Amino acid sequence: MADSNSPGCKQAGDGDAPACRYARESDTIQRFFMRPFFLSLTIGVPFCIYKMIFGISILRAGGSLFAAVGSLIILWAVADLLMNSVYLAQDLLHIPTRYECCTLAQAGRLFSRPMVFLALDTLLSFSIICVMLWSGWIATLAPFEIPLWHAATTLNLVSLSVVSLYNEIRKV
Secondary structure, eight states: OOOTTSTTOOSTTGGGSHHHHHHHHHHHHHHHHHSHHHHIIIIIHHHHHHHHHHHHHHHHHOSHHHHHHHHHHHHHHHHHHHHHHHHHHHHHTTOOOOSOSSHHHHHHHTTTOHHHHHHHHHHHHHHHHHHHHHHSGGGGOOTTHHHHHHHHHHHHHHHHHHHHHHHHHHHO
16 A cells, blocks of 8 residues: 555645555555465466476386486476465465465475575476477477467466566556
8 A cells, every 4th residue: 555655645635646546556566466376377387387298298208217207297296286276275365375385485494495495496497498498399299288388388478578567667
C-alpha cells in the first residue's frame, strides 16, 4: 500500500491523487509477481517439465548408467513438481509455507541458504535446456512431450519478459 513516502502522496489527503493510486497499483502488481503462485507457475513448474523430459530423454539413450541417472532426474522432477504444487496451493489458500518450492532450496535450508540452492536449481535447469538443445535430443521428443516443452518455454520466457517490461515501465 502506498504511504506518505510514496511519490505524489506526500501530503495528508493525497491518497486519491493519481500518482498515489499509481503507486498503490504498481505495488500490487509487483507483489503479484513475487507471490509463490506466480513464481511456481511460471518458473517452478516449467523447470519441472524440463527436468522430467530430460530424464525421459536420458532413459531413451539406453544403458544401465543412463537408466539410473535418468530415473534419478525423473524422481527429482516429480519431487519438485509436488513441492511447487504445495507451495502454489498454500499461497492460494493463504496458508504460511513450511517448505521451499523445490528440493534443492529445501536442502539449502539446512545451511540457512535456501536462495543459494534455489539459484543452483535455476542453473541446473537452464543447463538441462542447453543439453537438450545442443545434444539434439530436443529433436527426439515424443509427440506428447513437444507441446509440454513448448508450453513450459512459452510460460517461462513470456512471464520473464512481462516482469522485465513492467519493471522498466515503472522506472519511467
